[in-house]
Amino acid sequence: MSTPAPAPPMIAVSDLVISYGGYVAVKGISFEVRRGEHITLLGPSGCGKTTTLRSIAGLERPTGGSIILDGTPVFSAEHRINVPAERRGVSMVFQSYAIWPHMTVFENVAYGLRVRGIPQKEIETKTHQALQLVQLHDAADRPASKLSGGQQQRVALGRAIAFSPAVVLFDEPLSNLDAKLRASMRLELKELQQRLGVSSVYVTHDQEEALAISDRVIVMNDGRIEQIGTPDEIYNQPVSGFVADFVGSANLLSGTIVGSGAQNGFVMFQLATGPRLTARYAGAASGTATTIAVRTALIDIRRGLGHRDDRNALEGRVRRRLFHGDFIEYLIDCQGNRVIVRRPPTEIVTEGEAVTVLFSAEHTILLDR
Amino acid sequence: MPLVLPGLLGATVFVFAEMLGSFAAALVLGLPGRFFVVTTAIWQYTLSYPPEYGKASALGVALFGVMFVTLSFYRWMVRRGTFATISGKAFQPRPIDVGPARYGLAAICWLYVFVAVVLPIAALLLTSFLRFATVIVDQMSFTLQNYKTAFTLDAVRSALINSLALGVGVATIGVFVMAILVWIIYRGRLPGRAAIEYVVMFPQSVPRLVFGLALLTAWLNIPIPLYGTLWVLAIAYFTVLMPLGVRTLSGVVLQIDKSLEECAQVCGATWAHRMKTITLPLLRPGLVAAWLLIFIASVREIGVSIYLMGPNSKVIAPAIVSSWSSAGTELTAAMAMIQTAAMLAAVVLLLRVAGKYVKGV
Numbered sequence: 001m002s003t004p005a006p007a008p009p010m011i012a013v014s015d016l017v018i019s020y021g022g023y024v025a026v027k028g029i030s031f032e033v034r035r036g037e038h039i040t041l042l043g044p045s046g047c048g049k050t051t052t053l054r055s056i057a058g059l060e061r062p063t064g065g066s067i068i069l070d071g072t073p074v075f076s077a078e079h080r081i082n083v084p085a086e087r088r089g090v091s092m093v094f095q096s097y098a099i100w101p102h103m104t105v106f107e108n109v110a111y112g113l114r115v116r117g118i119p120q121k122e123i124e125t126k127t128h129q130a131l132q133l134v135q136l137h138d139a140a141d142r143p144a145s146k147l148s149g150g151q152q153q154r155v156a157l158g159r160a161i162a163f164s165p166a167v168v169l170f171d172e173p174l175s176n177l178d179a180k181l182r183a184s185m186r187l188e189l190k191e192l193q194q195r196l197g198v199s200s201v202y203v204t205h206d207q208e209e210a211l212a213i214s215d216r217v218i219v220m221n222d223g224r225i226e227q228i229g230t231p232d233e234i235y236n237q238p239v240s241g242f243v244a245d246f247v248g249s250a251n252l253l254s255g256t257i258v259g260s261g262a263q264n265g266f267v268m269f270q271l272a273t274g275p276r277l278t279a280r281y282a283g284a285a286s287g288t289a290t291t292i293a294v295r296t297a298l299i300d301i302r303r304g305l306g307h308r309d310d311r312n313a314l315e316g317r318v319r320r321r322l323f324h325g326d327f328i329e330y331l332i333d334c335q336g337n338r339v340i341v342r343r344p345p346t347e348i349v350t351e352g353e354a355v356t357v358l359f360s361a362e363h364t365i366l367l368d369r
Numbered sequence: 370m371p372l373v374l375p376g377l378l379g380a381t382v383f384v385f386a387e388m389l390g391s392f393a394a395a396l397v398l399g400l401p402g403r404f405f406v407v408t409t410a411i412w413q414y415t416l417s418y419p420p421e422y423g424k425a426s427a428l429g430v431a432l433f434g435v436m437f438v439t440l441s442f443y444r445w446m447v448r449r450g451t452f453a454t455i456s457g458k459a460f461q462p463r464p465i466d467v468g469p470a471r472y473g474l475a476a477i478c479w480l481y482v483f484v485a486v487v488l489p490i491a492a493l494l495l496t497s498f499l500r501f502a503t504v505i506v507d508q509m510s511f512t513l514q515n516y517k518t519a520f521t522l523d524a525v526r527s528a529l530i531n532s533l534a535l536g537v538g539v540a541t542i543g544v545f546v547m548a549i550l551v552w553i554i555y556r557g558r559l560p561g562r563a564a565i566e567y568v569v570m571f572p573q574s575v576p577r578l579v580f581g582l583a584l585l586t587a588w589l590n591i592p593i594p595l596y597g598t599l600w601v602l603a604i605a606y607f608t609v610l611m612p613l614g615v616r617t618l619s620g621v622v623l624q625i626d627k628s629l630e631e632c633a634q635v636c637g638a639t640w641a642h643r644m645k646t647i648t649l650p651l652l653r654p655g656l657v658a659a660w661l662l663i664f665i666a667s668v669r670e671i672g673v674s675i676y677l678m679g680p681n682s683k684v685i686a687p688a689i690v691s692s693w694s695s696a697g698t699e700l701t702a703a704m705a706m707i708q709t710a711a712m713l714a715a716v717v718l719l720l721r722v723a724g725k726y727v728k729g730v
Contacts, residue, residue: 084634085634086638086639092635100647115642
């Protein structure tokens, strides 16, 4: 018995290049989105993530590479294919919501169904279903321009899912909401994604959002992909200083590998300022790797000097303490290195105090680049 | 302040350029006192016998040069920066609380309105009913004779009808053509749109009077017998009002966030369907406004009309000006009131008709 051929990925992007005049926004990226998978493009503004998303939707014309949706090429520079956005059958939630102010909530949500020439009865059922899903069934007949930001967000979402698309693209949909609403919408979005079984590509510059709602995260920087991985991999095994720093906050310390190289996945690493540490060897690290990353939240502080256990230890003095509410951030001068540490507000060390910082080798990541 | 500065500065430069090219007010208010500005000087040169077209043209080109430079500066200032306020997000202007100062500020606004608008119109209205224009109340004697004369004068009647017809025609065709142009300039992907925009906005930097003089010279030499007909006026109005219409419409187009159309496209709507369901409904109030503006501007037009109207194609605004210099003040006032009333009636009528479409947008 032969195993059935695996279903093609829902979206396959290969060697995508997008340039405007002389400016290259996307410099040849490739990735796949599997069926039912939720992928997030994460990166700072100007990294090319939104441009990539828009070219999947068909709103931007790439200059090179190809995009295949569910086995059908919708863009190919080589074969001169560029299917217009209205025939790609994907759906999109815009950053600005793009609510049509001259229509009611119902008409906004029903638009995609009406365009498809679906019988009136079915339009009504499906629109009401979508309105139920985004909890707007009470507001169906209200003019869409008279809604709050959160409600407009829901209309945009309802409109995007009403015509049962296989792919939904999200362009920073939560960035205009306040922090509290954003957190609750994030949760709702995740539940909605799972209920609908759609595939989605989500663009954001908010790393928390990316880690919380995605199956896999693609970290982009300057038109290129830095790393693709599960939220866990991205957070715990960053491959580059950029990823370590952008996703969560990390201390980046420079130095060189010493000794005979990797043993059981760990190496000895000597900081440029002297102290030796044990660091995790992520796999591809070469002998020339010069940076390690330590997450600010994974470092312990002990009052006084000379504390030792099986972890890496550095000694220093607290230079600054910043109260953030959920955590306290300490800036510690450690033997010529500046180390940032985040601790719960229950442990309090005063400024100027001598301390030992301890962090396990497991959390000391040798970066590829 | 830094935010609104480009806008303020832009408006200042724009008004400065407009003032340089203004003609009608300077003609009526300045000439009796032999107080010339550039435009009225040009007018005088062409009226003298024999007409000194050479001098007039030279002056015109010089004026055009100055306006061109200032308006280029204005354009350069306005270009930097993009504007989009209807973005699909809730948008509301926010009133500023100025405390007790609001009564003072309101008073200043109303005073301005009173001095600039109410007072002149009231004076005009009063004069139009007087047998002789006078400010001595005892000697005022009221009459309807001026209106009777104005209406029975064939010239006045036909000028009024010509003006209204031209206004409706130019506004209707103008809005249609200009809307397409605006779409090409601001939303299209056509190469050379910047050049189109430039050509379209060009008449802005040509003073009306100079433009009229130029068209006069041109059509006198072109062997198509358009001179002296309403057609040449229609062409002239269309050209000089193009910047006004395009500016109004582009304001509306730029206010509509691109994502509103893009979203419809992603939802599966074809270009034609998007136009019908999204773009045109959102544009409608702007189209009506542009129509009204062009209509009003063409009925009021004087700078180009004064050179281009012929004996069989009189229009109302220049007719009023020439009656000012030939007939009495009272008759002129009556004609001006008739023009104002006719325009007002047309505007109200249009708003009535358009009202039911505009509502709910």
